[in-house]
Amino acid sequence: MHPPLTLHRHPMCAEIIEEFQKCHIEHPYAKFFGECTDLKIKLDRCFRQEKAVKRKANFEESKKLKERLQAYRTETAEAEQ
Numbered sequence: 697m698h699p700p701l702t703l704h705r706h707p708m709c710a711e712i713i714e715e716f717q718k719c720h721i722e723h724p725y726a727k728f729f730g731e732c733t734d735l736k737i738k739l740d741r742c743f744r745q746e747k748a749v750k751r752k753a754n755f756e757e758s759k760k761l762k763e764r765l766q767a768y769r770t771e772t773a774e775a776e777q
Contacts, residue, residue, distance in 0.1 A: 708749070709742035 701717065703710045716739050719732040726732075 706743070706746060708746045709739060712739050712742050
């Protein structure tokens with residue numbers, strides 16, 4: 697199962713999503729027998745890659761926030777003394 701195929705939520709995979717949806721429209725019955733399977737595999741890989749990129753960006757943002765918080769705590773502790 698894949699997440700909802702909305703282009704604005706998955707900009708990295710937009711091209712593959714469009715191809716996959718087009719395949720489903722062009723092959724309404726053959727899609728049940730594997731006609732669009734290759735595109736589905738490409739789409740799953742793209743979603744995994746997109747998720748990894750987002751996870752890395754979140755990690756970097758969290759790391760920066762943690763460093764700023766630590767600097768603030770150090771600064772506050774020095775000001776109190």
